[in-house]
Amino acid sequence: MSALPWLVALWLFAIGFYGMMTSRHYVHLIGCLSVMQSGTYVLLLAAGFRWGAGPPIFSDHPPGTPAVDPVVQALVLTDIVVGAAVTALLLALALQLHKRRGTLDPEELKPMRR
Amino acid sequence: MSPRARGILATLAALALAPGALAVLRAMPAFGDHPLPYGDAVNRIAPAERIVSNMVTAVNFDLRGFDTLGEEVMLLAAVVGTVVVLRGSRGEGVGDRPATCGDRPIPPRSEAVVLLCRIIAPLTLLYGLYVVLHAQLTPGGGFQGGAIIGSGLLLVWVGEGYNAWRRLVPGVVLHALEGGGAGLYALMGFGAMLTGAAFLTNVLPLGEWGSILSGGVIPVVNFGVGLAVSGAFGMLFLEFLEETREPKDGEEP
Numbered sequence: 467m468s469a470l471p472w473l474v475a476l477w478l479f480a481i482g483f484y485g486m487m488t489s490r491h492y493v494h495l496i497g498c499l500s501v502m503q504s505g506t507y508v509l510l511l512a513a514g515f516r517w518g519a520g521p522p523i524f525s526d527h528p529p530g531t532p533a534v535d536p537v538v539q540a541l542v543l544t545d546i547v548v549g550a551a552v553t554a555l556l557l558a559l560a561l562q563l564h565k566r567r568g569t570l571d572p573e574e575l576k577p578m579r580r
Numbered sequence: 581m582s583p584r585a586r587g588i589l590a591t592l593a594a595l596a597l598a599p600g601a602l603a604v605l606r607a608m609p610a611f612g613d614h615p616l617p618y619g620d621a622v623n624r625i626a627p628a629e630r631i632v633s634n635m636v637t638a639v640n641f642d643l644r645g646f647d648t649l650g651e652e653v654m655l656l657a658a659v660v661g662t663v664v665v666l667r668g669s670r671g672e673g674v675g676d677r678p679a680t681c682g683d684r685p686i687p688p689r690s691e692a693v694v695l696l697c698r699i700i701a702p703l704t705l706l707y708g709l710y711v712v713l714h715a716q717l718t719p720g721g722g723f724q725g726g727a728i729i730g731s732g733l734l735l736v737w738v739g740e741g742y743n744a745w746r747r748l749v750p751g752v753v754l755h756a757l758e759g760g761g762a763g764l765y766a767l768m769g770f771g772a773m774l775t776g777a778a779f780l781t782n783v784l785p786l787g788e789w790g791s792i793l794s795g796g797v798i799p800v801v802n803f804g805v806g807l808a809v810s811g812a813f814g815m816l817f818l819e820f821l822e823e824t825r826e827p828k829d830g831e832e833p
């Protein structure tokens with residue numbers, strides 16, 4: 467099952483993409499964006515994994531023992547922070563949109579149908 | 581475009597991209613059994629060179645410290661954007677009126693909830709501070725600890741209600757945390773330049789292995805990030821909570 471992590475990453479990305487395509491509500495769409503982004507977390511962490519290695523934190527085992535890749539873990543940390551900030555900004559935009567137009571359905575929000 | 585046409589288009593696009601995705605999947609290296617040159621180099625060099633035991637922190641706040649400054653500024657920009665969008669024309673005025681939502685009555689808080697939050701909220705805040713301060717030793721760091729502190733602030737709101745929350749956590753303190761934390765990070769970079777070194781060079785003494793002050797500038801910039809992230813989450817909560825309140829007469833929503 468060595469392809470399983472890659473498949474999980476692809477599945478998360480694809481299911482998030484499907485949700486965004488068929489979304490009828492902006493808050494649901496923002497959630498789907500987060501699901502798509504989770505695929506990148508899985509992909510990065512899987513790329514840095516190594517069988518039989520410990521965490522890249524040498525506080526309870528001495529430096530030099532096999533450890534997984536800390537660079538991709540730092541990248542995932544960045545990814546999560548960026549994702550949280552972007553989600554907050556998008557939710558704020560959705561809130562203001564709902565105040566102005568009274569709906570969050572993309573179909574109802576077409577400018578030509580107003 | 582109708583939902584049906586959109587679905588057909590998405591299916592066509594997915595079918596076109598599927599062979600590429602499958603080819604990439606087949607070409608991926610074997611899971612858990614491929615060379616990791618950068619990670620191995622960090623694991624080999626950083627413990628001796630920087631006297632820190634958490635390699636993720638070493639990457640974030642020293643080896644790629646400049647990138648983290650960019651990330652920090654991006655967080656600041658996103659929070660400022662959220663605040664600007666939510667405030668709209670409400671302006672800076674934030675009241676101490678109780679939160680209301682239309683004509684719905686506000687049920688009184690259960691005493692069990694208040695008691696539980698009074699016990700858990702200080703512990704969560706303390707734990708967040710611990711995670712921030714031990715960034716270079718154990719799992720954690722400014723970003724994670726700041727997020728825990730942010731959840732602690734929200735627990736204070738759950739237990740004490742809006743008005744008490746506003747008194748306990750003044751907005752100006754959150755603004756100072758957010759701006760001051762990001763500023764501390766940048767100032768450490770410029771401080772290194774005063775000694776003639778490059779931006780964000782680790783110029784402070786490295787300390788002893790396992791000490792909370794080990795790592796030179798790493799604990800300082802990490803603390804700056806911890807302050808900024810907790811301030812950022814506090815500001816986001818503040819602005820979203822303001823949205824739950826009914827506008828006063830003549831006030832723009």
